[in-house]
Amino acid sequence: MPVVVERARPAMGSLFQLRLIGDDAEHLADCAETALDEIERVERLLSWRDVRSETARVNREAATRPVLVDFEFAQFLATIKGAEKATAGFFDAAVQSRRAIVGADELWEIEAEHRLVRFTRSGVRLDFGAVGKGYALDCAAAELRRFGVSQALLDAGTSSVLALGADEFGNPWPVGLRNPFTARPELRGTWPLELGQLRLGDLALSCSASHDAATSSGAESDLLDPATGRPVTQASAYAVVATNGIAAEVLSTALCAMGTVRAEAYTKEESNQLLRDVVAIVRLDAGDDASAAPCVTPLLLRRSGVLV
Amino acid sequence: MTTPPTTPAPKPTRRELLGLSTAAAGAWATFSLQSAMGADGQEPVRTAVIGTGGRGSDLIRSLTTIEGCDLVAIADNYPPHLEKAAKFAGPQAKLYSDYRRLLEEVKPAAVVVAVPLYLHYRVAGDAIAAGVDVFCEKTMCYTVDEAQKLADQVAAAKRVFQVGLQRRANPIYQQAAAMVQAGVLGQITAVKAQWHRNNNWRRPVPVAKGAADWSRLERKLNWRLYRDYSGGLMTELGSHQLDVVNWMFGDIPRKVTATGGVDYWRDGREVCDNVFCIYEYELPPLAGPRPDPNAAAASTNGTPESSLKPYTVRVTYSSLCNNAYEGAAELIMGTKGTLYLTSGKGLFYREKLADDVGWSAKKTADGGGADASVVTSGKTLKLSNSPWAHRGEPLEIDNLLGDDTRDELVSFLDHVRRGDPATICDAREGLRDTATVLTANRAIDEGTSLAVPRV
Numbered sequence: 001m002p003v004v005v006e007r008a009r010p011a012m013g014s015l016f017q018l019r020l021i022g023d024d025a026e027h028l029a030d031c032a033e034t035a036l037d038e039i040e041r042v043e044r045l046l047s048w049r050d051v052r053s054e055t056a057r058v059n060r061e062a063a064t065r066p067v068l069v070d071f072e073f074a075q076f077l078a079t080i081k082g083a084e085k086a087t088a089g090f091f092d093a094a095v096q097s098r099r100a101i102v103g104a105d106e107l108w109e110i111e112a113e114h115r116l117v118r119f120t121r122s123g124v125r126l127d128f129g130a131v132g133k134g135y136a137l138d139c140a141a142a143e144l145r146r147f148g149v150s151q152a153l154l155d156a157g158t159s160s161v162l163a164l165g166a167d168e169f170g171n172p173w174p175v176g177l178r179n180p181f182t183a184r185p186e187l188r189g190t191w192p193l194e195l196g197q198l199r200l201g202d203l204a205l206s207c208s209a210s211h212d213a214a215t216s217s218g219a220e221s222d223l224l225d226p227a228t229g230r231p232v233t234q235a236s237a238y239a240v241v242a243t244n245g246i247a248a249e250v251l252s253t254a255l256c257a258m259g260t261v262r263a264e265a266y267t268k269e270e271s272n273q274l275l276r277d278v279v280a281i282v283r284l285d286a287g288d289d290a291s292a293a294p295c296v297t298p299l300l301l302r303r304s305g306v307l308v
Numbered sequence: 309m310t311t312p313p314t315t316p317a318p319k320p321t322r323r324e325l326l327g328l329s330t331a332a333a334g335a336w337a338t339f340s341l342q343s344a345m346g347a348d349g350q351e352p353v354r355t356a357v358i359g360t361g362g363r364g365s366d367l368i369r370s371l372t373t374i375e376g377c378d379l380v381a382i383a384d385n386y387p388p389h390l391e392k393a394a395k396f397a398g399p400q401a402k403l404y405s406d407y408r409r410l411l412e413e414v415k416p417a418a419v420v421v422a423v424p425l426y427l428h429y430r431v432a433g434d435a436i437a438a439g440v441d442v443f444c445e446k447t448m449c450y451t452v453d454e455a456q457k458l459a460d461q462v463a464a465a466k467r468v469f470q471v472g473l474q475r476r477a478n479p480i481y482q483q484a485a486a487m488v489q490a491g492v493l494g495q496i497t498a499v500k501a502q503w504h505r506n507n508n509w510r511r512p513v514p515v516a517k518g519a520a521d522w523s524r525l526e527r528k529l530n531w532r533l534y535r536d537y538s539g540g541l542m543t544e545l546g547s548h549q550l551d552v553v554n555w556m557f558g559d560i561p562r563k564v565t566a567t568g569g570v571d572y573w574r575d576g577r578e579v580c581d582n583v584f585c586i587y588e589y590e591l592p593p594l595a596g597p598r599p600d601p602n603a604a605a606a607s608t609n610g611t612p613e614s615s616l617k618p619y620t621v622r623v624t625y626s627s628l629c630n631n632a633y634e635g636a637a638e639l640i641m642g643t644k645g646t647l648y649l650t651s652g653k654g655l656f657y658r659e660k661l662a663d664d665v666g667w668s669a670k671k672t673a674d675g676g677g678a679d680a681s682v683v684t685s686g687k688t689l690k691l692s693n694s695p696w697a698h699r700g701e702p703l704e705i706d707n708l709l710g711d712d713t714r715d716e717l718v719s720f721l722d723h724v725r726r727g728d729p730a731t732i733c734d735a736r737e738g739l740r741d742t743a744t745v746l747t748a749n750r751a752i753d754e755g756t757s758l759a760v761p762r763v
């Protein structure tokens with residue numbers, strides 16, 4: 001029987017939980033700690049709240065002059081810039097600044113070759129809150145692989161998951177999709193808690209909901225519309241399965257910001273670079289009244305067996 | 309590289325010392341660091357890194373963000389670490405497994421040394437001998453004797469040398485040092501510092517325990533846990549915090565009593581998993597408020613001579629690997645206030661003093677007319693049952709500048725560029741730090757109190 005080791009640590013405002021499968025408990029425990037250290041390292045790199053982070057340094061300085069960043073961060077920023085373009089700006093790392101800055105297109109630029117970041121104006125603030133967990137999961141998974149761990153589930157606190165290999169029974173990791181709208185008083189108790197199940201092996205998953213249990217009864221969404229910098233109004237939720245955490249996070253966020261009509265059209269874009277990393281996109285439907293039950297609607301499904 | 313005539317180290321400005329808590333001051337300080345480098349059209353400093361494990365990788369990343377630095381090469385004799393670090397270093401950096409070949413072939417102006425402790429002397433010494441300026445990770449050396457020789461070698465070669473004790477570049481600690489030296493805490497009478505964690509302090513080994521290579525790799529990767537390579541908790545953690553004390557007191561301790569053992573993580577490690585030390589410093593009364601010579605003559609408690617005699621300040625230090633409640637911090641205790649210091653936040657608590665009654669009614673200067681006291685019926689003071697209520701609200705000291713590791717490297721490269729040996733933590737300071745922590749290790753081994761060598 002394989003050995004299972006579990007470890008957890010708070011980071012990036014949530015609890016990261018790791019489940020590692022192998023044959024040496026001591027080794028797995030050391031690997032889990034190393035993966036958690038890596039997650040902390042990524043948090044320190046990305047968190048704008050931490051004055052020591054590269055993000056904070058860029059936010060402090062890039063309005064006055066081009067800021068030289070390290071190789072990893074430059075590559076990360078180039079990926080993010082590519083994601084902004086591939087989502088027509090619906091994923092926007094500077095979305096926090098959009099409320100005050102109206103009408104400007106590009107708020108920040110990265111010259112990847114020279115590793116220089118520049119803001120096109122003052123008042124810009126980069127915030128990688130929507131993708132940080134996905135990137136942290138990617139980096140942590142790479143650490144685990146480096147030490148020969150090939151079966152693990154990395155959970156970044158309910159919204160983002162990365163599955164390595166198979167679970168302890170040799171099957172793809174089963175991940176349940178909660179109904180994000182269950183807190184709506186009129187629906188509570190009527191519909192099932194779980195809307196579906198995903199089966200993941202060497203894949204990353206990210207879920208975004210514009211209005212979650214806490215905000216669905218009238219409160220504002222914490223997702224912002226890049227066009228206005230104001231909270232998204234249309235309620236929607238998506239689960240995106242991709243070959244890497246960043247792509248999954250970017251798309252689940254962007255789709256919520258797009259609104260349902262545009263989002264559905266977007267998932268059909270044939271030549272979209274970002275969609276190439278995607279294995280499945282699933283919309284979670286709230287089921288507005290008593291006759292339409294909440295359900296999952298697959299918008300894109302490249303691999304059978306992922307959605308059960 | 310030739311060494312220009314020595315210029316005195318730039319004193320931190322008042323704004324830096326005060327760690328001014330405004331965004332403007334933060335931006336200003338960062339800019340002044342920046343503008344000293346590169347931007348003025350001077351050649352960037354050709355820098356290499358030796359030892360590219362955990363710390364080396366962090367230092368590499370920081371170096372690649374500094375305009376005035378040209379990271380020309382990196383060396384590590386463990387291929388997986390070298391390969392991983394190569395990604396952080398970028399394609400312009402040459403890769404070496406043998407650091408001596410790096411020194412010969414690349415001839416860098418400066419090297420950053422981040423190899424395990426027992427190799428610091430050899431690698432840093434070779435670099436100095438090759439005419440290279442050195443940034444050496446803490447603790448400076450594995451023995452006091454090596455540290456002494458290295459400090460002498462650096463002085464004779466007139467090279468720029470800095471020890472990687474980054475709290476010296478941290479605005480919170482700089483402000484704390486200024487407060488201590490200005491007497492804001494009154495006379496410092498005690499310090500309590502600790503680094504408490506709850507983990508096994510191990511790195512994973514990439515081969516299974518039974519494999520032929522396991523024990524070699526275990527010692528290679530977990531060198532911290534073995535006495536041939538490491539001084540354990542005192543050199544890896546204590547060195548940072550006792551350097552803070554040495555720096556603030558401007559002296560090293562005279563004596564140390566210490567004990568420790570392997571009492572929880574009995575996994576084959578050789579270094580203690582818990583240590584407790586009491587250091588004794590002898591300070592001139594100047595570290596506290598200067599006694600007023602006129603007042604002293606009239607004073608009833610104590611003659612001028614006794615108030616000028618050095619006094620003893622005891623510093624307790626502990627480090628644990630099995631309880632994280634107290635975390636990592638230094639508590640500097642003075643007659644007028646207490647500083648609680650961590651890398652990310654400082655807190656200053658005023659002492660409640662006997663004559664600090666806080667009259668609610670204001671007396672006028674001439675004493676006429678105003679009430680001596682004012683009473684309001686029915687109002688009583690709300691008393692808290694919090695065990696910490698007596699501390700009152702602290703004054704918070706924030707770091708608004710950035711990352712102290714990057715800042716210590718900016719400062720080092722700036723000194724290299726100017727040929728200025730007066731770095732923020734030079735080889736002498738590194739030697740004093742080494743003597744401070746290694747004497748505690750000896751005291752643990754010998755089960756006795758020991759005098760700290762006057763280095």
Ligand SMILES: NC(=O)c1ccc[n+]([C@@H]2O[C@H](COP(=O)([O-])OP(=O)(O)OC[C@H]3O[C@@H](n4cnc5c(N)ncnc54)[C@H](O)[C@@H]3O)[C@@H](O)[C@H]2O)c1
Nearest residue numbers: 359360361362363364384385386389422423424425445446
């Ligand atoms: N200032 C700090 O906050 C801080 C933090 C961590 C570590 N450190 C210090 O940095 C140093 C390194 O620690 P670490 O945690 O990075 O350890 P590590 O084991 O991760 O890295 C040390 C590296 O040195 C390499 N090495 C060993 N012998 C070598 C040789 N002869 N030539 C070239 N490379 C060689 C090893 O292969 C390894 O990659 C230690 O002195 C440690 O105390 C400082």
